[in-house]
Amino acid sequence: MTKDSILSTATKRIETLFNDATDEQISDLENELMLLDRQDSSFLYNRSMEIMNTVVDLKELMMTYSCAMKEIRVKLETLNAEYELGHQRNPINSIYTRLKRLASIMEKLERKGIPFSLENIENNVNDVAGLRVICQYMDDIYIIADALKKQGNIELVSEKDYIANPKPNGYRSLHLIIKVPVYFSDRVKNMNVEVQVRTIAMDFWATLEHQLKYRRELVDSEAIAAQLKECSDIITATDFRMLAIRQRIEANSPELTKEDILFEKMKKVDLPLG
Numbered sequence: 001m002t003k004d005s006i007l008s009t010a011t012k013r014i015e016t017l018f019n020d021a022t023d024e025q026i027s028d029l030e031n032e033l034m035l036l037d038r039q040d041s042s043f044l045y046n047r048s049m050e051i052m053n054t055v056v057d058l059k060e061l062m063m064t065y066s067c068a069m070k071e072i073r074v075k076l077e078t079l080n081a082e083y084e085l086g087h088q089r090n091p092i093n094s095i096y097t098r099l100k101r102l103a104s105i106m107e108k109l110e111r112k113g114i115p116f117s118l119e120n121i122e123n124n125v126n127d128v129a130g131l132r133v134i135c136q137y138m139d140d141i142y143i144i145a146d147a148l149k150k151q152g153n154i155e156l157v158s159e160k161d162y163i164a165n166p167k168p169n170g171y172r173s174l175h176l177i178i179k180v181p182v183y184f185s186d187r188v189k190n191m192n193v194e195v196q197v198r199t200i201a202m203d204f205w206a207t208l209e210h211q212l213k214y215r216r217e218l219v220d221s222e223a224i225a226a227q228l229k230e231c232s233d234i235i236t237a238t239d240f241r242m243l244a245i246r247q248r249i250e251a252n253s254p255e256l257t258k259e260d261i262l263f264e265k266m267k268k269v270d271l272p273l274g
């Protein structure tokens, strides 16, 4: 094996290890590096050790992001359960979580003209850990976002309200970047997490628009953009109408007595949260 091919193999393994490595795979690589050392290839050995260190540090960073994401997920699930008990309905329909893949992180840094380093990831890529919260009605979005922002150990880093100010293409969603502490045995690390909050209807549009845009080169792209914008307008109107219908039903429903409320709560607390 030539020096170059060993280096290129080692470099390629970063992505594999970063995304899928098991402890055994890491220990296999360690053994390979020991072999290289015995072959008296100190340059290769040092370079490989450097790569190995980066892989381990990256995995540790991603583990920390994953913990931060789970913290936020639990907070959201708690809010949803509490709201259901008090209001007889769930504001959250579903929650999706994802860690950004290494290739997308690198692409984002490159787009911003920032060199790749762990420090630069933490300081410049705010959506390594991302949650998408799908709400039923438009007012639920702000109920959930406000309740999350109010929590003691959460710091709001930035907020983009693409519902009040939709993107020109019709994209609507509320984006929060929040900082959450992750507690380890000997230290606390504050991690940025992106939370996108939107209705089922907004998510339907954004998911399809994303697929259409990224799957192929668009012919007739102006006409398609106009049609997508038109669909977004229809969906926005539907979101408003569904909210108005719910509010109308609520306003016309007889007020629950104290006994009714207690009975409803009794039915709910019997069920395990989930």
Ligand code: 0O2
Binding pocket: 126, 127, 160, 167, 169, 171, 175, 205, 206, 207, 209, 210
């Ligand atoms: P992915 O794969 O979804 O994660 P910043 O993070 O602030 O540096 P940006 O792009 O200014 O970068 O942030 P912004 O506007 O808050 O958008 C971030 C994310 O919102 C995107 O992530 C998308 O998920 C979503 N988004 C924004 N605009 C659109 C849009 O027009 N259509 C759709 N479908 N989604 C959108 P990424 O990083 O692009 O990718």
